[in-house]
Amino acid sequence: MEQVIGxxxxxxxxxxxxxxxxSAWIxxxxxxxxxxxxxxxxxxxxxxxxxVVCSLNAGKKQKVIVGAHYDVLEDTTGADDNASGVAGVIEVARxxxxxxxxxxxxVDFVFYTLAEPPYFGTENMGSFIHAKSVxxxxxxxxxxxxLEMIGYFDENEVQQYPAGLKWIYPAHGNFIAAVGNLMSRDLTYDYCAAMRKLNQLQCERLIAPSFMQDLDFSDHSNYWKFDFPAITITDTAMYRNKYYHTRQDTLDRLDTEKMGQVVNGVVKMLLN
Known part of the structure; x- marks a missing residue:
């Protein structure tokens, strides 16, 4: 991750x-x-x-995409957001x-540019460019x-949620979330099922209509625009990590052991 942060x-x-x-290093x-x-x-x-688009051809008829953005918001460090996701995708590929x-x-492993403001939400996002081409x-x-921010965990009751969800989900910040829209609900199930089998890290599913507040906060939402099922696997970003989009989003605050567990879940899900 040091190479990504620079x-x-x-x-x-x-x-x-x-x-x-x-991108050349990736x-x-x-x-x-x-x-x-x-x-x-x-x-x-x-x-x-x-x-950066990388392909692992297993001779199958269908393809899955595993992706992460490698850019940051200006004047931030970007360890969790999103060097953690980049490292996760690279490790899944390895x-x-x-x-x-x-x-x-x-499997295509895709590393996106321009996920952050001022391009977030525009057709210049790398994930929009890729989804459109696919x-x-x-x-x-x-x-x-x-994989969008997979490295920040806290056993204390620090977890926050969009309005109306805090009564349904855990208060502690010690789980990984699989977030998708209704079309993508099976993907959230597949990932959390893999995590349950590994019995290493709690996995929570959030499935809601695409218009729900902050459900579209990452690159997955650009694939929805082209009717592809897509989810984000995340530590929930600003709903947990108080260093989100600051210079204090540094490597020493990440839990690399749990990051490895997140990766293990992706690997297990994608293998027979």
Missing amino acids: AQAGRHAKNIQELNRV REQMRLFGVPCQYQNYTANSLPYRN ILATEKTSLKHN AKQKQNIAGVYI
């Missing part, structure tokens, strides 16, 4: 050089696992940006590359799993 902690939309350094890590990658280049406000014959589907190519997508 010495300057400046992988934001204005610092294209740093974004390119991080591509090289995946190459070391035998997972080929290509850049998906595009422009936003006449400036060049790129996603493990699955050794288990290719046991995969249920082909739809145009009519790819057979079984599901999309976005």
Whole structure:
């Protein structure tokens, strides 16, 4: 994760050089696992940006996408948001590359740029660019799993929720959440079922209409726009991590053991 964060902690939309350094590093890590990658280049406000799209072909008819954004909000460090997710996707790829014959589907690992403001919610988000291209190519997508902040946990009763949910879900901040819309409910079930089998970390499902407050706070929502089932796997971001979008979002605040457990759940879900 140190390589993702970098010495300057400046992988934001204005610092294209740093974004390119991080994306090149990601591509090289995946190459070391035998997972080929290509850049998906595009422009936003006449400036060049790129996603990294890496493919693990198991000879199956359907594909799943496992993704995470690698950019940050300007003037933040971005350890949990979202170096944790990037590290998680890379680790999933490393493990699955050794288990290719046991995969249920082909897997694309996608690392997105421009998920953060000022581009969040626009068609310049890297995930929108990718989702649109997948739809145009009519790819057979079984599901999309976005790792969005997977490293911050707290056993104390610090957990917050959108209005009306705090009476239903745990008060402690020591679980991982699978968040999706009604179309994506089976994906939330599959992930939490895998987590239950591992019996390492509590998993909570949140399924609600797409218009619910903050349900669309990550890259998964761009796939909904093209009718792909997609969920985010998350520590719930600003509803738990008080350092969200600050310079205090640093590596020392992350629980790498639980991050590994989150990854184990993704791996178990994707293998036969």
